[in-house]
Amino acid sequence: MSSSECLRVRGLSASWGTTPVLSDIDLDVNDGEFVVLLGPNGSGKTTLLRTIVGLESPTSGSVALRGRSLDGTPTYRRGIGMLFQEPALFPHRSVWENVAYGLELARRPREQIDRRVDAMLDMLRLAALADRRPDTLSGGERQRVALARTLAPEPPIVLLDEPFASVDVEIRTALRSEFRRALSTTGTAALHVTHDREEGLALADRVILLSDGRVAQSGAPEDVYRKPVDARVARFLGYNVVSERGTSLAIAPEDVELGPPDSSPTRGVVTLNGFAGRDRVVEVTLPDGVRVECRTSQESGLAPVGASVSLRWRRSVALA
Amino acid sequence: MSARATGAVPLLVVVAFVAAFALIPAAVLIAHGVATGGGLGGIARVATDPLNERAVENSLSQGAASAALAGLLGFPAGALLGRYSFRGRRELLAVLIVPFLLPSLAVVLGVETLFGADGVVSSVVPAASSLGSGFWGIVTANVLYDAPVVALLTAVGAESASPALEETVAVLGGGPWAAFWASWGRPAILGAAAGAVLTFLFSALSFAPPLLLCGARCYTVEARVWSLDQIFLDPGSAAILALVLVGLLAVPAALYLTLLARLRAARGSVERRPRPLPWRSPAVWPLLAATTALALAVFALLGSVLWAAARPESPGGAAFSAFVGLFGAGVTTRLGVSTWSATANTVLFATLSSAMALLFAIAAGFGIGRRPATARTMRALVFAPLVVSPVVLSFSLAQFWRPVFGGESTIGVLILLAQATLALPFALPAVEVALRRVPPALRESAQTLGARPWSAYLDVELPLVRAGLVTAALFAFALSFGEFTATYFLATPTFNTLPVELYRLEGLRLTSYAAADAGLLVLVSLVAFLVIVRGGRRVEL
Known part of the structure; x- marks a missing residue:
């Protein structure tokens, strides 16, 4: 070039x-x-x-x-x-x-x-x-x-x-x-x-x-x-933006891992669960009202709407 | 910037044309008349002259009655035509515009044939003869002339309503009335109102109907201006009265243009397809009845003129013999000019003036496309000569320009200018409305490929609005073909066009030839409009 x-x-x-x-x-x-x-x-x-x-x-x-x-x-x-x-x-x-x-x-x-x-x-x-x-x-x-x-x-x-x-x-x-x-x-x-x-x-x-x-x-x-520079860019790129201990984190839906209610300090309730072809799209609402989208093909993704789950990030980006 | 300047030049050309050949001469004429007629004192004298006061009253009363009746008849018909499709709809829309293109003399002749003494209708229903002369005769002629225009403008309004909105009303449980109020009623009423105001304007300006159907006691201001100048040879008073006329019509003219602008805004750039006519629904029966009545009235008018034209020259003669006689030596001897020459003049002048009107419409269309903010001013400007009125226009044109051009030979030029000026307000909308439907991305693509503004206009936009150009040209041609008032005012005894000849034949009581002449005019208008609709085109006002 x-x-x-x-x-x-x-x-x-x-x-x-x-x-x-x-x-x-x-x-x-x-x-x-x-x-x-x-x-x-x-x-x-x-x-x-x-x-x-x-x-x-x-x-x-x-x-x-x-x-x-x-x-x-x-x-x-x-x-x-x-x-x-x-x-x-x-x-x-x-x-x-x-x-x-x-x-x-x-x-x-x-x-x-x-x-x-x-x-x-x-x-x-x-x-x-x-x-x-x-x-x-x-x-x-x-x-x-x-x-x-x-x-x-x-x-x-x-x-x-x-x-x-x-x-x-x-x-x-x-x-x-x-x-x-x-x-x-x-x-x-x-x-x-x-x-x-x-x-x-x-x-x-x-x-x-x-x-x-x-x-x-x-x-x-x-x-x-x-490396999205801020929350707006991160959201536009499809990231979940979650704030943890005073910092904003961008987490891709593929990097959200669901587990049984007590396996992690971050908990939420499944509010949507849908089949999306290769994997499932699960929406989890955190106690502060923030909704987190998760894409998973694992068994934990079968949690029904209303079930309590815990969340864990495989990878996250700290935002400015 | 240069792009703005490109748009400005053609607009200025059009402005200069209308100013030089309509507005400035009229202003000079009126100012001169007021000065020589005694200034303010003169104005007071002219304004309080009982005959002039009567002319103002006549203009107002004839205008108001005609507008009300044309509105009542035209609205339901327009609602039907705008909302529903049915076999023959397109043809009907075309036929409706034909009376508007006829010289008013031909319409008068139709009214006389239908309702005059021994008229087709009045000999069966004697009471109908009151529609054949006097105030109601004039109103009948005006309504036959203008109700179709009300219907066409109403149809434009009704068409602009969103079908989705109407379907939503139906889904929410609303009946025909709810649909009317929520969706198509407002734009349709807007169209009808525009049509009614236009009817008022044309009726207040009417010339031939009061002259031929009633006489001096029914003269409108327009006719009175003519008689002051031509019969009483008092151009000063005529000029002052012309000023009164302009003052009288300025407000309705502005109202018409405002209503029309709203109508166009409501219409947007999408063309909607009307749905099939629900014959079984009682809600459309009154609309059907009104449409039938209007169509019958128009067919009766055109039919009566054609029927009168087909009648033999003398009792016992062959049908259509009047046409032969019209072109014969007898008529030439009586008028001093042959019908052949009148026909040639009519065709020549209509061709040249419609070409001129089309060129100006194309130039204005270019300018308005680049500078959309000027659209309303340009429409008002080209419309102004109609308000100045054909009589005042031709009168001032002759006064102002004859010394410049000099001599008899200028008649042709002046007639050409007057006809083009009077056709332009009808040619421009046809071009402009069509241009507005061309997606802007086409012009912009051409520009990014290297097309200068005029190249983009000529290469891309104009070829796409060919239908609009044909409509504009035919509309202008038919209007000029039938133009009587201005042409008559400017014509000399040795110069005739078919409408002027029609008037002269009527004056000589050569009624069978007059009827044949009117028949020719009706045929030409009909042909022009069948051509327009055959191409799926329609007339824009």
Whole structure:
């Protein structure tokens, strides 16, 4: 992976009217890097992408692409690709014409357009669909066409705004890896927004966690997952947050062990118990009202609702 | 920023057009009239003239009666059309707009054919002859002209109600009344109110019906302005009265635009499918009855004009012979211009002015899309010439621009400008409503791919609203085709369009030719609207 800087965002703030949406965001994406912007709904992820691409104006801060400042540059001159939640294909153009659109705008020579469009369609297994209209395609096919259209003009970076949210669950995983492959084949950097933490962690070279319009944490997926910086991030990553002797602990549901009532000082009552395929999901409510989720395939997970149990952590992370 | 400027330029072009060819000339005319008519003293003199006072009363009473009746007839029909689907619904929605496109003269002719002395209806039911002339004759013409518009706007409102909300009311145990109050009643009433206010405006401005069905004692302010200027050759008083007219209609016009804006907000950007009509439910029977009554009234109106047109030129002659005579040398000798030339003029001017109105609507649509906050101002601006009224518009256009353009040759230009100005308020909504349904992500995608604002508009948005553009163009074409008041005011004796010829033929009592002329106008409007509905399109107001 090349480490030269592709996108650089400094001190970016934006607001809807008087409500601040983004505050003082710093962010870098290197050439060819796949960065995932992870955060709950309403954390400002989409606004950040729209501001980077110039569809919204920041209240302050700057955006630069490969060292060139984009401040005040209209969207159409930024040269940043973007994929929206909906594929937003032009319904009056065929698949081929959709993919060619950006190249036509750039006034590339005809034979170059032909070659590039065909290459994009081949890469994303769309060659057979070249003459079809978008309304005859499946959801996954549409998103692939949208990616081909975005990659055709060879942008150095593509912004992806939850492009898999509108796709059926069964094909989502396959589509993700196909996207990931296409981006690394073309050497395109990506800034991918999602609220699906598994999707985000699985795809990313680097993860940036956004919370309330601020960067809460960033780093390699494993590092971020292993060491959440605070309770909010921990909860978002799926941890139970329990306070013990004045400190907050983050405990993954897999790391909660259930035992008979007297085997540990931490006790609670089972309030939900459900089958979840490979294992069971057991919710235990502690005396102070905190609910702890436990995923287990052991026999102790069969404790019925109302039963008293004790809890023990196999691993826990102390939070700041 | 540059994106904002891009939106501003086309808007300014439209503003400049309306200002230069409608608002400024009218303001100058009125100001000049007030100054030469004796200033405030002149205003007092004109305002207290008994004939002018009567004209104001006539405008108000005819407007109020027409609005009330059109509302009563149009509301239930619109509720049915907006809420339920049935065979022929789309065609019915299209036919309903046809009277609105006819020159008022053709509507007057229809009223006379139905209810006048020896009318089709009044010869069977003598009491109905009171609807053929005088105050009630005028109101009948206005209602036939406008009740369909009330129905269309009511339908827009009723359509906007959420079916999920109505189903929730039903699940919670609410009957039809509960559904009405909780869900579709409010937007439907909003639509009907907008339609009734529009009826009031058009009726208070009506020109041909008082002229032909009643005479000077029923003149509206609009007709009185015309007669002061053209008959009594007193342009000063006419101008002052024009000011009174604008003052009188400013509030209802603002009210109409506000109601329309609310109606559009209620409608949102989703198009909902109406559910099948529950024929067996007694709750829809009154709606069915009103719809049938309205449809019958419109069919009777159009049918009577076509029937009168098909009647032989002279007793014992062949059917449709009046059409032959209309284009014959006899009519040319009597009028000094041939019907062929009138037809050619009508087609030419309607084509050019609708193209012009469409271009301005496209430009305004672009600007409004980039600067949505300007939408209401732009709608009010393009609507203003209607309130200034066709008579005052053409009168001031001629006064202001004839010296600049010079000579007889300018008539064409002035007629073109007047027709385009009067068609624009109807062409713009068709384009604007269609544009609002295009998902913003399409435009934004185009921009991220490198499309400049105009490229994105031309490459992506306009091709997707082709249906709206066709509707706007046809609507503008049909309105210009039937435009009478402004064209008549500007036309010279050697220049005719079909509606102007219709008036001249009526004046010469050449009734069979007049009927054939009106028949032609009805046919053109019908064809335009069948084309609109065939493509699944509809008219937006």
